[in-house]
Amino acid sequence: MQNIRGQILRGSVWISGARIVANALSALSTIVLARLLLPSDFGLVALATSMLAVLQASTELSLSQALIHIKDPSRDHYNTAWTLNLGRGLLIGTGFAAAAPILAELYSEPRLGAVIVALGVSAALGGIQNPKLIMFQKKLKFHQDAILGVVAALVNVCVSIGSALVLRSYWALIAGLLAGQAVSIVLSYIMFPFRPALRVKHFRELWHFSAWVSVSQIVNTLNYRFDYLLVGTFLGRNDLGLYTVGGRLAVVPGQELVRPLTSTLFPAFSLAGSDTERLRRAYRRVQRVVTAVALPTSVGFGLVAEPFVRLALGPSWLGAIPIIQLLAFTFALDTLGSLVFPLAMAKGETRSLFLRNSLKLAIRMPLILIGMAAGGLAGLLAGRAIAGFIGVAIDMSMVARLVGISVMAQLRANIRCFLATAVMIVACVSVHQPAAGDTVGLALQLAATITVGLVSYISATLACWQIAGRPEGPESEAIDIGRNLVRLLAGRWKRLRERQGT
Template sequence: MRSVTDRLIQGSVWLSFSRAIVNGLSALSTFILAWYLAPSDFGLVAIATTIQIILSSVTDLSLGQALIRHDSPSEVHFSAVWTLSVTRSAILGLVFAAGAYPIAEFYNEPRLIGVMFALSFSLFMSGLANPRRVMLQRDLIFWQEFVLNVSQKLVGFVVTVAIAAIYQSYWALVIGTLAYQVTNIIVSYTVLPFWPRITFRHARELFSFSLWLTAGQIVNTLNWRVEYLLIGKWLGAAELGHYTVGNTLSTLPTREATAPLNQTIYPGFSRVRHDPVRLTAAYQRAQALLAAVALPAGIGMAVVADPMIRLALGEKWVPAIFIVQSLASVFALQTLGSLVQALGMAKGQTKLLFIRDSQMLVTRVPIIIVGLLLAGLPGVIYARVLTGLISTVVNMLLVKRLIGLAFFQQLAANFRALVSVALMAAAVWGLSHVLSTPTDKAALTLHLAILVITGGVIYVGSSFVLWLAMKRPNGPETEVQRIVVKFLSKAKRIAVAKSA
């Protein structure tokens, strides 16, 4: 367990460096594009990309996850995955392009035709990527993953920002996506050499595991993307633009803060899936660490959303403030049960995950529609908060079913993080009301910095005090202490070796 945990933590640290770069580029890209483009530009591209994502998810074969769980995948398995992926992506590209005219007519938006034609190439290229890439996760190898993640994000960032700055057109978003896909293909084959051949052998074997994952992916994507289509149709591109940017910023801190652990945890769970005691221990440690990072990141974003958006995006994006304040908080809380996906896949309970996703779909969509009809965009946000909290409870109950860990035991493992983040949010919220929000850019920057530093100090300080008061129980603080001691010990050995 120690060996696997150490590799997971090392991988998470290594990937944290990657995600820090990717996170920085994503945030910087959003802020720059928000200055150059109008909300309606974001809304226009969001309609096309939402349809693209839904279409991709409906036909997603989840073959990569099947390879991760396979005991000994061969070159034939990789070629079979590549063949199936290319076949699927070619068909999808043609279907997506064929739907351009009727969809543009439905939304009364002629510009959608060109956007969808361009994105059809993105769909086709998605199937050409190297299938061996997924083995980096399976074997807990991370430096190559770092190269892949950073290179494709960097190219996409440069292309998108350059086009936006020069032409101030929504095409920056489209061409940036294409550049991202091309880079992914080139780098994936450069870092992991592989010469695929066309074969359909082992297709049935791969499908036997991925069937329920594919079905769950279809339901899950509809679950999280249907409101984009509804907002675009009923409220227009400008409102959809506010929602798109607000939702992106809301997910950014939680997603990027937890991505390294999320990326490594499924292979880690898979390695100990036959040992219930070790699996439960691994889940508790991983979940506590995830919450300790995600809660301050997400709720911290919520409490500083007002000055941050005014400073970074400008006054035309003020309607997005409420969206970020609401959704960033609920995204953070949802991490309390988010590892159930990796846990269910590791235990082979993919049908159970599909049932959960289906139940959430039939619960979530009607609530969002009612919210939209009654209160417009704010109604959608209220509905998202409600359904997000319901989803958190459902996931935690599912964890209990999978490994027998009671609901309140799961909450207790995150007690210090929950109390500390509550103290942080209260302090920052109170301070932001004591200090009136300035309008000058320099003063606004200082104001934001004061709030962020205050929140960070209070969260870290209260977590440490609670940990000491509870007599230093095992938890995220223990993991951090062990990493620091190990790092200092290694540094000391290197220093001694050099002096000798």
């Protein structure tokens, strides 16, 4: 168990580090591209990518999860997965490209046709990804996967920005996507050599596990993509661009901190097998850490959204400010149940995931439709926030059923984080000033708010921890990590001095 814990920790560090770098690159790319392109450019590409995402989800096979679940997959398992993914990619790519003229006519957008054809190429490329990359996760060795993600993100950013500087067109977004994808595929075969062959021998075995996961993925994609189609169809490409960029930025601070753990916890939880008590202890420990980091980070980003957008994106993007603010607070709540997916996957509860996603869709869709009909984009955001609150309750109830931790117990476990975040909000609001017009003033306001928020949250967290009697939790783990880091640095410094002395 200790060895597994160490592997999970190292894997989380690698993936978290990679995600931080990739997200920093993505944020940089978004900021630079927002200065070079128009909201309508982002909206045009977002409309096409949302269509493709729904189509891909409708044919999702979820073979990677099946390969993780199979204890000792053979070469033919990987060949079967590669063959199925290849066929799916070719069908989606050609079908999507063939529908380009119809979709362009439907949306009265001539530019949309060529974008859809280009994304059809992307879909076809996705079918030849190396399926053996999943071995990195299966063996809890995540650094290769992390490196691959960073390199692909770097290529995407460089090509996107370079193309935007030359073209000043939405094609920069497509060029970056295709370049990053192509590099990722090539590196996948270099890092994990594999010569695929056309096989379907293990189709039934793979499908037996992945069927419910695939159906669940379809529902989940509809759940989180149909609003983009609604905005693009009824509110226009400019609003869709604001909605896309605002959502892309809002998701980074909190939710992107959680995703690395989702990648590491599924295979790690799977090793616990049917030991519910072991899963319960692991879930409690990780979930408290996730909430202590992701929740205040998301809330904090919402608090600094105004000076950030004015400083980083410019006046063309002021409409994204309320979008970032509301979505950041919504994503902050999501952290409370964000680890239910790897938990359910580890217990083989794929049907439960499907039912959970279906229930969320049944709640989210009418709320967003009613909100948009009543108040346009603002109403849509309000509907999404209400649906997010209900969705958290659904996730926490599912955790209670899976491992026996009641919803109230889950809330009590994070009470210190809630109190410290409330203190942070009060402190940041108290120092808030109307956004200055000049760059220096905006930068000072942003820096001051971030500093006040960070200091107030850490101070309040430590105070609550002291009052509670210093129980085990994210605070004690952070202190232990700090001590170990100091010892490590001191030991290396000592050895360096000894070598210099000799």
